[in-house]
Amino acid sequence: QSVLTQPPSVSGAPGQRVTISCTGSSSNIGANFDVHWYQRLPGTVPKLLIYVNNNRPSGVPDRFSGSKSGTSASLAITGLLAEDEAEYYCQSYDSSLSAWVFGGGTKLTVL
Amino acid sequence: EVQLVQSGAEVKKPGATVKISCKVSGYTFADHHMHWIQQAPGKGLEWMGLINPEDGETLYAEKFQDRITITADTSTDTAYMELSSLTSEDTAVYSCATSRDWALPYWGQGTLVTVSS
Numbered sequence: 660q661s662v663l664t665q666p667p668s669v670s671g672a673p674g675q676r677v678t679i680s681c682t683g684s685s686s687n688i689g690a691n692f693d694v695h696w697y698q699r700l701p702g703t704v705p706k707l708l709i710y711v712n713n714n715r716p717s718g719v720p721d722r723f724s725g726s727k728s729g730t731s732a733s734l735a736i737t738g739l740l741a742e743d744e745a746e747y748y749c750q751s752y753d754s755s756l757s758a759w760v761f762g763g764g765t766k767l768t769v770l
Numbered sequence: 771e772v773q774l775v776q777s778g779a780e781v782k783k784p785g786a787t788v789k790i791s792c793k794v795s796g797y798t799f800a801d802h803h804m805h806w807i808q809q810a811p812g813k814g815l816e817w818m819g820l821i822n823p824e825d826g827e828t829l830y831a832e833k834f835q836d837r838i839t840i841t842a843d844t845s846t847d848t849a850y851m852e853l854s855s856l857t858s859e860d861t862a863v864y865s866c867a868t869s870r871d872w873a874l875p876y877w878g879q880g881t882l883v884t885v886s887s
């Protein structure tokens with residue numbers, strides 16, 4: 660059971676918009692610790708997609724955006740492409756555990 | 771260019787210990803924490819622990835606390851992760867990653883550890 664809760668799967672057709680939620684608690688996201696998002700393509704290591712809630716590293720398309728409110732965060736992907744099919748993970752810090760924590764991951768299927 | 775290069779795949783017997791290395795280049799090793807993350811087959815990412823290479827201070831996840839040792843050698847810009855008392859549940863890809871602003875922008879290529887009798 661992950662400290663950060665994500666839906667196991669989401670799907671969308673090419674060109675559509677999808678969102679992936681990440682629900683935490685008062686000891687992590689709700690304690691104002693930042694949320695970061697990663698994309699893991701099959702057979703590769705994770706790639707940082709969004710850092711500090713809503714910032715994109717150089718090279719990440721602006722189709723990807725992040726937001727955070729209260730004890731939750733979300734990743735939005737617009738204009739879905741087949742190449743976006745991957746697993747997506749949120750990550751934060753938990754002060755009760757004194758540990759970096761990941762969500763359980765969400766598999767995005769592009770229909 | 772920041773690079774993290776890990777040691778090669780390992781096959782271990784149950785009860786054994788594995789030690790994986792992660793050599794960095796492209797930044798000052800001592801300036802940023804080094805983390806280790808487990809990716810078991812069919813499972814998600816699990817944070818294992820970190821080290822501050824500057825002073826050697828470590829922080830471990832409770833799940834691995836009794837079995838993990840992370841070290842850093844600033845003379846060779848290399849971090850190490852040692853995991854003992856291996857079981858089949860430890861079969862996974864282990865990755866090092868260095869943090870910036872509490873995120874993990876740079877990752878090693880991953881090291882597959884297979885535990886099998």
